[in-house]
Amino acid sequence: METVEVILAMLLAVIASGYVARVLPIALPLPLIQIAAGAVISGVFRHGIALEPDIFFLLFLPPLLFVDGWRIPKIGLFRDKATILELALGLVLFTVVGAGYLLHWMIPAMPLAVAFALAAIVAPTDPVAVSSITARVPMPPRLMHIVEGESLLNDASGLVCFRFAVAAAVTGHFSLARASLTFLWVALAGIAAGIAITFAITRAHGILQRRFGEEDGVPVLINLLTPFGAYLVAERLEASGILAAVAAGITMSYLELSGGATPGTRIRRNVIWDALQFTLNGTMFVLLGEQLPDIVRGALHPAGGTPYDLWWLVGRALAFSLGLVLLRFAWVWISLQLTILNRKRLGRQVFTPKLRVMLATSVAGVRGALTMAGVLTLPLALPNGDPFPARHLAIFLASSVIVVSLLLASAALPALLRGLEMPAEPDAKCSEDDARHAATLAAIAALERAEKEDGEDGSRAVAHVLRLYRHRLKATDAAGTSGDAQALRHTERSYRLLALNAERDTVLRLARRTDISDETARRLLRQIDLIEARYRQD
Known part of the structure; x- marks a missing residue:
């Protein structure tokens, strides 16, 4: 019963965070407010839920990554694939090496393998947090596509590096050849599993629908279960369930173009996914906030270890967070120079971005749920029974990176993005x-x-x-x-909306008089609202 009450409190915190974000005199990112709400639930009211990483991965990541892959613009994703892969693969490896040595230098008591593991788990970025920050100051579409594409693909590379760094810390052995082969299997098999499962589910559903018919809610439920199926199959194959969920979402976006779903199914599905995405995103950050009090206590007073000074911890956390931003900036600059040289060699047009573009890309590397859930999977003990070295310190630093990256992005991105120019999006073949x-x-x-x-x-x-x-x-x-197409459309739309408002007023008046049933009134109002939504999007 207590667990149910805590879950309800978390959902209420998600709802309240939306209002708090609008009431505050300063613009704070919604995830940061939700993390603070979770910390209040756990620290002040002494209620909270212990985060089980495996359950967290299964319940939250598949649907969120699926809908991100489903809705990301595919033209931008494939057009800027080279830049995205440079960030999703090259930047992760660069961060693991650079941040790993930086940590070991700042904190000699942390073994190098543990430092590499921590660097690997803070390498993946979180598109949810960036989207919430850029809601008030929109990011240029092309830059947003690159950041979103990076965050969808870098999870797998970060987790593979994390897995092998932890294995090296536990066993003392590391094989580059084995790690490379494992990465290829994890990535390729995960993508293949996501595509295959989505195709199989869609094909089977189509056959059953044509032969037996179905209830209205069945297509939506199948769509909701698809990312979980792709994730679980990939995990059974010891591949990346994360990439499987992303691949399933991208595959679903292409299958949707076949027109198999009815308009009613599409409308219900979009509404449900919007609500689910908002709920899971908010709950995820509230749940992360609930871990913070215990993380701080564990870092200050580690079991069987020497207590750390609070200001020493804060200083190391800020230095580590700043180091990650500088490493990201260095990689963005290096990869940009290589891209410019390659385009010049091929005789293509070259766009030299301003310093603000590189700074915005560097600051946009916000960390989130995957970092927290992943670092909590660090083993409690070594094979010989000794405590895992610097475990509490690593968890504290990872959680600090999440909070600092959110604060830095919320403070710097609006100024960097205002008036920022990027290469124009190529015109579509058909207007x-x-x-x-x-x-x-x-x-x-x-x-x-x-x-x-x-x-x-x-x-x-x-x-x-x-x-x-x-x-x-x-x-x-x-x-x-x-x-004068725009003026004609606006004129037609104004008359259409005028007529729709008159229809709505009449239906409501008849319902108030009980001249029509509530069911009939709801059905007519829904039809009018859907037509109006269509015209308001023009």
């Missing part, structure tokens, strides 16, 4: 007006075919619909010749 025109022509052709096939039975209804589409076609043709 929005061209797509509207083509869709209207296709609709008219289908209606004309239906008019010929049905004869007089549906002539009046078809003629009415044809008039609407032909009117729209004339409007798009006139817009194309006059160049």
